[in-house]
Amino acid sequence: MNKINVIPLPYAYEALEPVISKQIMELHHDKHYVAYVNGANAALERPEKNRESIRDFSFNYNGAKMHEVFFANMRPARENNRPEGKVLEAINKNFSSFENFQKEFSQAAVTVEGSGWAVLWQNEEGELFVGQLEKHNLLALNGAKPILVLDVWEHAYYLDYLNDRKKYVEEWWQIVNWDDVGKRLN
Secondary structure, eight states, X not given: OOOOOOOOOSSOGGGGTTTSOHHXXXXXXXXXXXXXXXXXXXXXXXXOOOHHHHHHHHHHHHHHHHHHHHHHTBOSOOTTOXXXXXXXXXXXXXXXXXXXXXXXXXXXXXXXXXXXXXEEEEOTTSOEEEEEEETTSOSOBTTBEEEEEEEOSGGGTHHHHTTOHHHHHHHHGGGBOHXXXXXXXX
16 A cells, blocks of 8 residues: 555645634644544555554544544535535435434534444445444445545534534534535435
8 A cells, every 4th residue: 555645635725714713723724634644545555454453443544534534524604504416316215315314413412422434424325324433443344335424523513612512513514515415425
């Protein structure tokens, strides 16, 4: 496997304000995400391939990849930010309505124990389902791929929201990049 590279944010650090501050985006991208990329690359360079180095690679590589989806899944805030077209059709087919989906996804995000992610997965049959991912060692789940992810590790929100994860999740819906989600659908 080849080394992975740091991917720049697709927007300016301050583009997601007031939902996510410039300070959080700088720390999140330039420190946390870069550390995952560097950790994955360091694990690849180790000559020994033991359980610890494989686990270290998995944690860091999948951390980098989840962050890449997370950063691309966001854009500057929009009022009444809702999906349209094929994304809305897929959500309605799998969750009956956008409101049902939003409630289920938000609940998954708020209730992640400790550090982790809320994820909208799409399986090989094209079906969508919501889940939680503790940490991020498992990027794929039984052939499913993440198409919308919300980072609920404290580094993603604590400077702006303190311990109010629920408020962070509520505000985050304003910045979901539904165009990116649509590109990830089969």
